[in-house]
Amino acid sequence: MHELSVKFAVMKLYKNFFKRVIDVVAAGVGLLVLSPVLLVVTLWLHFANKGRGAFFFQERPGLYGKIFKVVKFKTMTDEKDKDGTLLPDAERLTEIGRFVRSTSLDELPQLWNVFKGDMSLIGPRPLLKSYLPLYSEEQRRRHDVRPGVTGWAQVHGRNAISWQRKFEYDVWYVDNISFLVDCKIIFTTIKKVLKRDGISAEGQATVEPFNGNN
Secondary structure, eight states: OHHHHHHHHHHHHIIIIIHHHHHHHHHHHHHHHTHHHHHHHHHHHHHHTTTSOSEEEEEEEOGGGOEEEEEEEOOBOOOBOTTSOBOOHHHHBOHHHHHHHHTTGGGTTHHHHHHHTSOEEESSOOOOGGGGGGOOHHHHGGGGSOOEEEOTTGGGTGGGSOHHHHHHHHHHHHHSOOHHHHHHHHHHHHHHHHHTOSOSOTTOSSOOOOOOOO
16 A cells, blocks of 8 residues: 555656656757757748748647647648638648658647646647547546647557557547656657557548547
8 A cells, every 4th residue: 555655656747847857858858959950840841831831830739728829830731612611631732841741840840838838748639629528537547648749649550540559549648647657658659659550530631620539
């Protein structure tokens, strides 16, 4: 019983203090070290997007559902059909954007969100604000921690698994946060990025939208 109490106290200390310290240090160092890469990709996408910017900003729910603006590299154009509706993702995804997405370079600007405290390096991915009313009570628990650049669901299939399975992995992470789990996620993420594994769902250019639980 005593061992369980100690283990719980260590996990709580990591979750509430050391995890944030690691995030700030790692994100700060990452932004400095990767600044040449960020600059090159920014210029590359700026011209690929015909001067309409290299960054994509969107409101996403964070810790406890608090809304923040996530920043990513813009991998799709703003092209619309004759009625003014955005074209499907597959038609707006540029070749350069496809490469940036497949190598996960599009996620690098989120280091700024991590540094600011909107996100963590590790946690459930920040999803669309419109999904909030669609979650079950259990699925909504994914917001009990800061969203992450990568997470437990990402190393278990990323966009190639069902939404229900993703949420199960997200909630598992909420209940099992630890330094060792985070280390495992980091190393597995690096491996998957190098293999370009699970970038999109089958038959989709990006990922199928979440339409609620059956």
